[in-house]
Amino acid sequence: MEPSKVKERYQALKHQGPTRSLARCDSTDLIPQIIPQNHINVHSNICSKAPEDLFDNRSTYFNGIDDDDDSQQPVSARVSSATITRQLSSTSLNQSRMSLTENGPLRIRFRPVDLSTILPMKENKTRTYVNVTNSKQKDYFNLLSDELILSILKYLPRASLAAMAQICRRLRSLTYDPSLWCRIDMSRKHIETCYLRDVLLRGTIILKMYQTTVHGNSIYSPNRNTWFTKLQFLDLTLATISTDCLLSLISACRSLRKISLETLILNSLIFEKLALNPQLDTLNLTMCSGMDLDCCSILTGQMRHLRYLNLGWTQLSEQCLHYICRTIQASIEHLTMTGFRQAMTDECVENLTRRAVRLRVLDLSDSSLITDKSVTSVLRNCLHLEHIAFSRCYAIAPITYASLKQLRHLNSLDIFGVVDQRGLEKLNSLLGSSIILNQQRFSYVARPTYGVRRTAIWGLRTRP
Structure with missing residues (x-):
């Protein structure tokens, strides 16, 4: 959508206030929901069932949107990959959680994305997702000693040893061990x-x-x-x-x-x-x-x-x-x-x-x-x-x-x-x-x- 149309839609919606109460988190909206200043909980109109910790892990900083009108400013805006620099007037949205100063960054709280509306799913199958960012996966192979790895490598053919030598320096030194090539x-x-x-x-x-x-x-x-x-x-x-x-x-x-x-x-x-x-x-x-x-x-x-x-x-x-x-x-x-x-x-x-x-x-x-x-x-x-x-x-x-x-x-x-x-x-x-x-x-x-x-x-x- 062009920036001019985004601005027009933003001007039309900023005085309207929240239009609906979401039963689940929706990722299809082009513009996030607008939270009035008088709301104490900044998450109340975004998702009534979402815990506050869920939003604390999904936040970022970027410069706000410059608006010609010096009146009431929105607390959220559309997040895009382009960097948009705009001037914000001082507005207090939530004294307990957020503070905004002139020309200062605005902290945006993102809503969780429902991937089921984006990725297709086969019949009679449920999709499970793993949080790769927060999971702590261990490389158990690197925890083995050199002697144990050598005892494993001796069963591999020479072509496989040559391929493993290109993975890392440790495997290169182990695959070049004379006991594997005697x-x-x-x-x-x-x-x-x-x-x-x-x-x-x-x-x-x-x-x-x-x-x-x-x-x-x-x-x-x-x-x-x-x-x-x-x-x-x-x-x-x-x-x-x-x-x-x-x-x-x-x-x-x-x-x-x-x-x-x-x-x-x-x-x-x-x-x-x-x-x-x-x-x-x-x-x-x-x-x-x-x-x-x-x-x-x-x-x-x-x-x-x-x-x-x-x-x-x-x-x-x-x-x-x-x-x-x-x-x-x-x-x-x-x-x-x-x-x-x-x-x-x-x-x-x-x-x-x-x-x-x-x-x-x-x-x-x-x-x-x-x-x-x-x-x-x-x-x-x-x-x-x-x-x-x-x-x-x-x-x-x-x-x-x-x-x-x-x-x-x-x-x-x-x-x-x-x-x-x-x-x-x-x-x-x-x-x-x-x-x-x-x-x-x-x-x-x-x-x-x-x-x-x-x-x-x-x-x-x-x-x-």
Whole structure:
């Protein structure tokens, strides 16, 4: 409504006095009810049933309305969002409650609003309202200790933790706690190197990246080039990662204990960085490529604490294979050297068993050139052997395997593809019940996952 019309209506109503006695508080009037000066109770003509405390909590101050007539002034006026400055003459409305001076503020008492006339209401449903201003709601979550919150957060996935870190500073510091990021599973995902760097900087100890694709060439930040992670168990089986990115990842590790680089492309620089991890005892190099004589010299010369080594189906030259067999560390206990069909010979097996006297598991499957002499070398040098595999070694006579009964600790023998079921029954009768035939079809040496436990690497559980 325009100000001129408001003023005209105000002039018409100010001499009229109260028109009706309200049974309830009404919010539809454009202009509040006018209270004459002679009324003692200022609320009597506004709402006869409303208590005085209800109006005391709904008051405000603003400048009054300038009126041309110096006679009787109203005690209430329409409240709007605009600031209207008008001159008021001195009028005494209620000596006990309100006082008004010239050019002074006028205290306005507001009537409660009935929201049922404004908001629609569904059928057969009652609406309840909560006074948010006066209610004292407590944040019980913030009253919890950090230990309790951490015990709750450990059940959340990593994506939820990243979202909670953006709420407040306290949750950010709690969600970055190393105990929540020590076991990470990023299998079958596409990630950037910056995200991988952030995860490692949060104190990750166990990291599974099975079939993970890493985009980028380096995990180092341009402003921070020297830092080391707490990573101890790393699974990069069947991962898609560039050689430069792999080199930067290995360079940031000094506490590695077990690592799987299955199917990756390697070079001598990567082996030099791996040798800087003195606690490294498990290395899975199945189906890796790019290994030359320098890599083999670092493998056998500088990694002195290796116990589990898998070189199955690696694209090693005959020279590299012979070098490894001559210089392998005596600390090796589990060794897999499968797939060297035209490179592995009886001489290699003799040198190998003479060096690695602590062997407990040996897999020489798919070696087509080895003969009965290799079995004799194993009997003479590997006295602590518990499991051995000669699968698809066709140059060895089946009856020769019966001599393996002399090994006191031997409990399993795998000779898949060598004899038929009838020959297995006869050989089983010769070996006795203490040795089980054809128990494991595939090698499990140094591999992070084997069997049905696909959510764990080397027996340690991970979480996505």
